[in-house]
Amino acid sequence: MGKRIRVCLKNREKGLWVMKHIAIGILGAATLGLMASAASATTLDTVKAKGFIQCGVSTGLAGFSAPDDKGDWQGIDADFCRAVAAAVFGDGTKVKFTPLSAKERFTALQSGEVDILSRNTTWTINRDTALGLNFVGVTYYDGQGFMINAKKLPGVNSALQLSGAAVCVQSGTTTELNLADYFKANKMEYNPVVFEKLEEVNAAYDAGRCDVYTTDQSGLYGIRLTLASPADHVVLPEIISKEPLGPAVRQGDDQWYHIVKWTYFALLQAEELGITKANVDEMKNSPSPEIKRVLGQEADTKIGTDLGVSNDWVVNIVKAVGNYGELFDRNVGSGSPLKIARGINALWTKGGLQYAPPIR
Amino acid sequence: MASQEVLREAPSRASLINDPKVRSIFYQCLVVALLVSGVWWIVHNTIVNLTNLHIASGFGFLKGRAGFDISDTPIAYTSDSTYGRAIIVGLINTLIVAFVGIITATIIGFVVGIGRLSKNWLIQKICTVYVEVFRNIPPLLVIFFWYSGVLAVLPTPKESIHLPFGSFLNQRGIYFPRAIWGDGSWLILVGLLVGIAMSWFVAQKAKQRQMATGQQFPVFWTSLALIVGLPLLAYVLSGFPVTFDFPKQSTFNLSGGFVVKPEFLSLYLALSFYTAAFISEIVRAGIRGVAKGQSEASAALGLRSGQALRLVVVPQAMRIVIPPLASQYLNLTKNSSLAIAIGYPDLTATTGTVLNQTGQAVECVVIMMVIYLTISILTSLLMNWFNAKMALVER
The missing domain is CATH 3.40.190.10 (Periplasmic binding protein-like II)
Incomplete structure (x- = not known):
């Protein structure tokens, strides 16, 4: 089902996507109906078995998820999926993107068509409860x-x-x-x-x-x-x-929920500790015990393996997409055409709302 | 005696497996059992999976507050109304566009279908080009053509085109003056109803007289006078109770008046023109299907060609036309769900919004399917009844 809509929709004939619109609800419902009733494997196992993460993104919103002129998806939401892929596989390119309209997005996640919904989606109580989703955090505070x-x-x-x-x-x-x-x-x-x-x-x-x-x-x-x-x-x-935008996963799989949630926290923690894409390898030898712990250099560390990934997961994440600050600047901030100020999306240490629990 | 009984029973025992009757019942039972268990399996699986995914299910959500607004609301609806009412608003919008679309498509279809058989070269070619163009373009593109190609390029509200009777045309739609019915305006309605009733009566009487004596009566002009004249008379007698609310320029749009929005217009025009192309082919086939001797015979009786068409050919052609016409009506109704592409709030669009706001995918899709099925079955039944009425009565 994922392959169906991977191509950039803008370039397609409009007829196709409308047909898809009408079909998506039915397909979603059918998928819910036809999914094996026996307890299925965990999302992590499924993802590892297929070798990539299926990431639900928007159909094209500059700065969040939009295909560039080469057809590669760019933006905060797209990069977040790459960060998760880096944590799981050690390789940020192992992501496949599924563009979803606002209407299709929840059905796509519920039915297992995507593993993560990273699509400028507002966190609300209704979506967290009745829709069977789990929001992992707020990657962008919007209004x-x-x-x-x-x-x-x-x-x-x-x-x-x-x-x-x-x-x-x-x-x-x-x-x-x-x-x-x-x-x-x-x-x-x-x-x-x-x-x-x-x-x-x-x-x-x-x-x-x-x-x-x-x-x-x-x-x-x-x-x-x-x-x-x-x-x-x-x-x-x-x-x-208030529009707190963030990625969401399906309910009922705590391990996968934790991996995605702590990927988000790792991005924040990396920025807080000054670990960047450029200096991450030097930072591994840092004398600071906190940096060593976060980067998995502590002796006999089990932080990564307890999460279900390798111990150098944070290194992989930062190598793939940088820290949260780099990700923000590149996609929507000063390094992008949008030039949006950090504002309340700054770290808590700089007067913003972005705050990560300690990685220890 | 005993040997006879044995003889009678023996062949039936031997052929129980080969008995065509038993076999057919067995296979029919098998198919029904497979179908029922298949449906049960899907339903059961869905319920189990929804529970496992912690997704709320059931139809209770229909009573919840919708919270979103709808642009075209034929019945009272605000964001405080329920999800159920939002779906009903969508259903009524679908029915409206299907109803007016069917009427317009039928009229255009008949005119073009007859036009294609015209002896006038120009009329015939124009009709042929029309049919070939609209029949060979997907309906969605026809909708986009009207929406983006015709209606979106109209001027902005500030530069509206003035039409007669205080009407305006701009890219936000056609604005008509809205009638405000004051005290005593019920008399006008009464006048109209009486006019229609009297016209029907006159028509019946005129038919009887023509049957009996062969004399004709100008039914059309009398009816027109009755239907227009009586309400007009009532309007004057009750002291001009109707006033008009004319559209006026305001900060953003024209305010006041009655607006037909471009979303509705483009969907309606596209569906009508698209379906009319098919209907015209059906009409042409129907007329061609009437034996040539029929029109020759009516010419021999002294009927003019128009009369021959109206009194002899078309009534017979209708028997060929109606069954495929019913399919076209169903197509038009179902194609109206393409409204979603241009934002007309039909059943698919509003139910889709409800689906997304509540996340009740399975329930909403079931509701949509049941409603479309019901509309289609009712249309079919109506057309079957009409077909039976028009069928050749053997004497």
């Missing part, structure tokens, strides 16, 4: 915002002036729900213009079908770059929701 065409709508500088506007939004997202709540709470009217695919929302907004585009602010900055004339568009100051 929902609004973007308008300032050239067409001069004088609008607050979301509270948007009553009566047509608002473009992607269906099946928390964004859609926050939008309804926000306009209701502020006693404003709006016409929702709802599409299932991000590209369709982008096209409709660019064509002027709606006045306002709403999604997570990071997304708005990314999308703005793809519009016909990015300079005409402004992101309004209001942030109307």
Whole structure:
């Protein structure tokens, strides 16, 4: 099932993906139905047996997961899957990506089509409980915002002036729900213009079908770059929701959950200790007991093997994708076209919210 | 006696395995048993797997608060309504687009089908080109053609095209003035109903008179006068109770009035034009299927070609046309699920959103399948009834 949609969808004929849309629910349901009822092998065993990790990503959101001109997936979410692959196989390239629409993503994870859902997905209680997912952490603290065409709508500088506007939004997202709540709470009217695919929302907004585009602010900055004339568009100051974005795995497999969760913590810990892609080999000989422990250089260490991976897992992760700070800068921060400031995504030591429990 | 009984029983015992009747019952039971156990196995597996994956199941989620808004709401719906109601809104949207689509497709299909048989070279060629173009393009592309190619390139709301009667056309749709029914406007409705009833009565009487005496009566003009005139009379008599809410320019859009959104328009136009191409071929086949002697005979009786078509050929062609026509109606209804590509909130789109917000994949897909199946079966039954009514009555 994974092979079906691995190719970059933008280049495909639209007919195919719509057919897929209609089919995905049915396929998902069928997969749930046809999965062997006997207790199956653990996710780690399955992943090791097939030799790669199947990673569910978006259909193309700059900075998070989008194919570059060579067709390689780039972005925080894509790199996170590479980090997990590095922890498991010692090789960050052993990942295959499955682009998923907002609507398809949970079914794809539930049915086992992907091993990790790393797709700018907001962590909510409903998804953690009723949907049978386990979120491993927050790789990006985001919030929902609004973007308008300032050239067409001069004088609008607050979301509270948007009553009566047509608002473009992607269906099946928390964004859609926050939008309804926000306009209701502020006693404003709006016409929702709802599409299932991000590209369709982008096209409709660019064509002027709606006045306002709403999604997570990071997304708005990314999308703005793809519009016909990015300079005409402004992101309004209001942030109307908390959108903690992070990877999720299926419930019921604690080992796999721990591997993915501690990969995330290892990225943070590496940044905190100043371990980078460039200096990781030198750091192995560091006199600091903490760095030695994290990098698996402690005598008779069992930290990695207890997790189910090799003891040099953190070395592998950092060698593959760098630490969290490098990953952030490269994909959405100063080293990327998006130029998003670290803000609340800085480490806790620098006034941000990113905090990892100790690796010991 | 005894030997006769033995003789009677002996062959039946020997042939129990080879008895075609027993065999056929055995195999039918076997197939049913396999089917039932197969379905049971899938259902059981699904339930077990859902439980193992800690995914909530059951249809209780339908009573939950939806929390999302829908752009086209034919019945009252807000984000406070339930998931169940959101699905119903989607269902009604599907039915609306299917209903108007079927009517338009049938009209275009008949016109083009008859046009293809026209003796006028230009009409015939235009109809042929139309059929070949629309029949050979996937319906999704036709939808995109209308949505991105025609409606999206219309001007922005601020530069709307002015249409007669205070209507506007722009890339956000067609804006009509909305009638506001004041006190006493019920009289207009009464006038309309009385007009329709009287027209029907007149038509019956005129038919009887023509049967009896051969004299004709101008039924069409009388009916038109009744149906238009009576409500108009009621409107004047009740003191002009209807006012209009005209669309006006506001900050973002035109506000007020009645809006037909481009998502609906493009889906409706695409489905109508696409299906009409197939219907026209069915109509052409039906007319061709009527023996040539029939139209020659009616010409010999002195009927004009229009009359011959209407009174002799088409009624006979209908018997050939109706069964495949039913399939086209089913196709149109099912193709309406392509609405998802352009964001028209039909059954597939709203149920899909519900699916994603609740994660109840199996339940939502089952609901969709059951609803589409029900719509299709009802359409089939209706068309079968119509077919039986139109069938040749042997005398």
